[in-house]
Amino acid sequence: MKLADLVEVDFNLLGVLSRLGIGFGFGDETVEEACARTGINTQTFLLICNVYAFDGYTPSAELLRETDLRDIVRYLHQSHAYYMDVAVKALAEALQKMLEPCEERRKSVIRSFFNQYKEELARHFEFEEKTVFPYVNAVLDRGPHADFTILQYEENHTNVEEKLSDLKRIVMKYLPPECDNRQIFDVLFYIHVLEQDLAKHTLIEDEILVPVVGRMEDNG
Amino acid sequence: MGKQILIITPSVMAARGLESVLCDAGEFEVSGILRDLSPATQTRLHKLAADAIIIDPSVFDYASRANARAYLAEYSDGAVLALLTASADEESLKQYDGVISLLDDPTAVVRKVRAALENRGDAPRTEGEELSSREKEILVCVAKGMLNKEIADRFNISIYTVITHRKNITRKTGIKTVAGLTVYALLNNLIDVGDFD
Numbered sequence: 001m002k003l004a005d006l007v008e009v010d011f012n013l014l015g016v017l018s019r020l021g022i023g024f025g026f027g028d029e030t031v032e033e034a035c036a037r038t039g040i041n042t043q044t045f046l047l048i049c050n051v052y053a054f055d056g057y058t059p060s061a062e063l064l065r066e067t068d069l070r071d072i073v074r075y076l077h078q079s080h081a082y083y084m085d086v087a088v089k090a091l092a093e094a095l096q097k098m099l100e101p102c103e104e105r106r107k108s109v110i111r112s113f114f115n116q117y118k119e120e121l122a123r124h125f126e127f128e129e130k131t132v133f134p135y136v137n138a139v140l141d142r143g144p145h146a147d148f149t150i151l152q153y154e155e156n157h158t159n160v161e162e163k164l165s166d167l168k169r170i171v172m173k174y175l176p177p178e179c180d181n182r183q184i185f186d187v188l189f190y191i192h193v194l195e196q197d198l199a200k201h202t203l204i205e206d207e208i209l210v211p212v213v214g215r216m217e218d219n220g
Numbered sequence: 221m222g223k224q225i226l227i228i229t230p231s232v233m234a235a236r237g238l239e240s241v242l243c244d245a246g247e248f249e250v251s252g253i254l255r256d257l258s259p260a261t262q263t264r265l266h267k268l269a270a271d272a273i274i275i276d277p278s279v280f281d282y283a284s285r286a287n288a289r290a291y292l293a294e295y296s297d298g299a300v301l302a303l304l305t306a307s308a309d310e311e312s313l314k315q316y317d318g319v320i321s322l323l324d325d326p327t328a329v330v331r332k333v334r335a336a337l338e339n340r341g342d343a344p345r346t347e348g349e350e351l352s353s354r355e356k357e358i359l360v361c362v363a364k365g366m367l368n369k370e371i372a373d374r375f376n377i378s379i380y381t382v383i384t385h386r387k388n389i390t391r392k393t394g395i396k397t398v399a400g401l402t403v404y405a406l407l408n409n410l411i412d413v414g415d416f417d
Contacts, residue, residue: 105413109406116399166400169393174407 001031010053015197019078020045041068047208048075052200064212069140072209073133079201080125087197088118091190098183102176110170117163124160128153128205136209139216150213161202164195223337224251226268226296229276229303234322238274238303238329245330265295272299272337274320277308289315289380297384299340301332317378339378349392356410358385362398363405 003026007014017026021038035042043066050057059067095114099107132153138145168191171184225248227235235253242248252268254261257279273296280288285308292300301318302308313319317336320329351359354375361371368386372379395401405411 106407109403109413113399113403162396163400166395166397166403169395170400170403170407173394174404176407 003029003031003034006031006049010049012052012196012200013049015082016048016052016075019082020048020075021078040071040074041066044068044071048072048204051203051207058207064208064215067208067212069136069209069212072204072212073136076201076204076209077129077133079197080129083194083198083201084122084125087190087194088121091187091194092118094183094186094190098171098175098179098187101178101180106176113163113170114167117160117167120163121160136213139213149217150210153210161195161198164191164198167191168195222247222249223271223333224249224269225333226250226252226254226265226270226273227275227303228254228257228273228279229305230255230279231276231305234276234303234305238320241326241329242333244326247330248333262295270296270298272301272317272333272340274301274303274333276303276305277312278306286312286315288312293380293383299333299336300380301336315379317380339381351389351392355385355389355392358382359389359401359405360410362386362389363402363411365398 003017003022007017017034020040022034026034029037031045032042035045043063047059047063047067050059092114095110099110102110131148132150135145135148135150135153168188171187171191175184225242227238227250229235229238232255239250239253242250251270252264254264257265273292275288275292277285277288280291284291289300299317301320302313302316304313304319304321317339318332320332324332357375358371361374366374368379368382371382375382389401390396393401393404395404402411406413
């Protein structure tokens with residue numbers, strides 16, 4: 001399959017490609033060629049694409065066995081960078097523009113709610129970057145690792161989605177009339193895109209990372 | 221049709237006695253009697269609609285007794301009363317909408333069940349999108365960071381009524397987090413930034 005056709009299947013896969021280091025100008029390159037060039041396991045690449053493109057997709061046990069966890073971790077890591085540096089930033093700018101006509105009191109209320117969300121998201125990612133991913137790598141290398149199990153991670157997996165969903169409701173339903181419709185639309189659009197992407201991101205963590213690492217733990 | 225009451229107790233005598241007291245009162249019907257909370261009876265629990273559940277706390281093992289009310293909330297929105305057949309600690313009895321003792325006379329039993337149902341009716345599943353004035357009051361407390369227990373004490377209602385109000389508030393506004401509800405309250409002038417220290 002050609003990369004260009006893949007993106008036709010689901011436009012959101014463009015984001016996946018860029019996070020895996022497959023930039024534009026891929027011409028007629030096929031999936032296999034692109035994976036070989038960027039050094040990513042083709043099965044794993046397709047696994048990630050499937051989770052993104054098809055709602056309710058559950059990978060088979062066999063596919064999970066063939067999955068390269070290092071690629072998954074690399075993907076999750078790149079996603080974190082994308083969320084914080086691109087998606088959340090774009091949302092913050094749109095929010096700022098939208099709130100301009102509001103009185104200061106309201107502005108600061110919404111802004112501080114958004115900042116709380118941003119901090120929570122950052123803390124969540126930091127925990128994964130500093131604790132979970134190094135642990136996964138250590139398990140893969142069969143090296144010494146911290147006293148931690150992937151199950152704890154599942155418990156710690158705080159629900160960062162709720163605040164974003166609240167922000168969406170507030171912006172959609174309860175903004176003062178002085179806000180411009182066009183700007184509200186922009187904000188909602190950015191929230192929607194981020195929300196969808198984070199949902200898939202969580203799926204990759206819960207449906208792929210956690211079960212695969214859990215199995216490795218069981219097998220010692 | 222009378223109010224539907226579900227009885228859960230291992231004691232047949234207690235169950236039959238309670239059933240006859242409730243039926244004699246004329247305003248209640250016993251919709252079912254369960255002996256325990258085994259998986260099989262749990263399925264029945266799902267199907268039995270009850271306005272109130274009267275449960276013997278001893279059907280829960282010691283560890284889960286403190287969370288009995290929350291457990292039952294999964295099955296029913298109704299009032300829950302404890303039926304004391306053995307001694308129980310005061311603290312865990314606070315979770316119930318009423319406590320019936322084996323030594324209570326029939327009028328006391330009926331009065332307690334009635335009170336529990338009325339208390340419960342305080343937080344109906346209201347339709348419509350507008351928050352009721354009670355919901356607004358509770359929202360303000362939530363936004364100010366008060367705990368359910370504190371809110372219950374302030375308005376003299378049960379903690380479960382507070383939870384039902386909070387569910388209604390979230391259903392109507394679509395907002396789940398306390399921080400989000402605070403933003404809602406501020407934007408709608410229900411509270412002032414000055415209310416925060």
